[in-house]
Amino acid sequence: MRTQELHQPTGRVLVVVCDPGEEPVSVIGSALRRYDLRAGRVTAVGGFQEAEVGWFDRQARDYRRIPVRQQVEVLSLVGDVAAHQDEPVLHVHAVLGREDGSTVGGHLLSARVWPTLEVIVSEVAPELSKRVDPETGLALVAGPGR
Numbered sequence: 001m002r003t004q005e006l007h008q009p010t011g012r013v014l015v016v017v018c019d020p021g022e023e024p025v026s027v028i029g030s031a032l033r034r035y036d037l038r039a040g041r042v043t044a045v046g047g048f049q050e051a052e053v054g055w056f057d058r059q060a061r062d063y064r065r066i067p068v069r070q071q072v073e074v075l076s077l078v079g080d081v082a083a084h085q086d087e088p089v090l091h092v093h094a095v096l097g098r099e100d101g102s103t104v105g106g107h108l109l110s111a112r113v114w115p116t117l118e119v120i121v122s123e124v125a126p127e128l129s130k131r132v133d134p135e136t137g138l139a140l141v142a143g144p145g146r
Helices: 024-034
Strands: 013-018 040-057 062-068 072-084 087-097 103-123 130-132 139-141
Touching (some): 024 103, 072 103, 072 139
Antiparallel strands (some): 040 062, 072 087, 130 139
């Protein structure tokens, strides 16, 4: 375990409301660049007309893609924003609720919004930078001890 206590005044809060048909990963990424927000916590609720989530395959060092070809509720969307190579990088996971109450989840790779997605990005300490982990090839939060 690695821990670090950070003291800071309350940062900015960025609200991004995605419209029907928009692709949320690119829309949120664009807003992060526009407002130069490079470190934050992300939460959202809403719905998708379709989506693709991923499960990280350790052996392949890549995501196994899980297509979701139906309307779903975004029951939970959480993640972070951290700077990598001087750009904000969005990393979010989603739990999606199907019509029958079952769920599917994983790393959000892409989606199409319907009817809306209400996203809150709360700015946190800029020390949340990312570095590429040589074992996985993923950009991970550097944090204490890395």
